[in-house]
Amino acid sequence: MPAVLAFRPAIFTLLLVAATPALAAELPAPVRAMLESAARSGDPAKIGAVVAVAKETNPDSVAEIDALVSGIAAELAAKREAELQQAGFFQNWTGSGQLGASVSTGNSETKSFTAGLTMQRDGLSWRHRADFLADIVDNKGGADQERILAGYQIDYKFSDRMYVLGRFEYERNREAGIKRRFSESIGLGWRAVDSDRVKWDLEGGPSLRQTQFETYDENNLAFRGASRFAWALSGTTAFTNDTAFFVDGAASINNTTALTTKIFGALSARLSLNLAWEEEPPLGLDKLDTTSRMTLVYDF
Secondary structure, three states: OHHHHHHHHHHHHHHHHHHOOOOOOOOOHHHHHHHHHHHHHOOHHHHHHHHHHHHHHOHHHHHHHHHHHHHHHHHHHHHHHHHHHHOOOOOOEEEEEEEEEEEEOOOOOEEEEEEEEEEEEEOOOEEEEEEEEEEEEEEOOOOOEEEEEEEEEEEEEOOOOEEEEEEEEEEEEOOOOEEEEEEEEEEEEEEEEEOOOEEEEEEEEEEEEEEEEOOOEEEEEEEEEEEEEEEEOOOOEEEEEEEEEEEEOEEEEEEEEEEEEEEEOOEEEEEEEEEEEEOOOOOOOOOEEEEEEEEEEEEO
């Protein structure tokens, strides 16, 4: 009987070991360093690729890998939030400038120039957007063109997807008979798609418009709708489509589709097509104007 009692502790020890799950293997230092580097880069594609490889080669450390990456993401998010809270109005602006030009001589002497600037400041609650685009064509044989579009928009974000907006726009388009046009709009916006590769904003609300055509003036209350779509096709190529329309009895629509590809560093090449449609243009003018552009783009 004493021998049986002496044997019991050994039995209990074996049962305890059998019932205890095997401890996960410790994550190797080189793998941990690789994961930390990827997580701190903030590049979703890079993070996803490195995490996938790490989990495949270290199947017993999946939980540790997830905890490591999510911990760094939370750390970076907290740091970013603190920076935004302390930043002044003239800080944290990002954007791009584009430039294109051409000269023709011989049977026709034509000079064309395109310049554009897009800027954005995205804070915790407020987002600012500013954009400018000018197309100038000087043709000694006639058919000169001068088109200028400029806008400033401020958004107040209720959540990650919903926001209220105020927007001011200026337009000049000699080809469409518009000497000047001002638009002041308010409305609601909704981010319909918000993923790593696709962003899609939809907006709508009332607008006041003051238009001076070549031969007469108009002041109208209108409805403004807008769509802003961006799709990162790859790490170097992006497709965008921006549409804005106004309805005030008659309608006007402006749509720009663009394909942008990185050349090197912050420099890219962009091919774009703009459609400007006026339902009731001045007498003798076409309803639709199209502008094709090839420009160099610099991101900052």
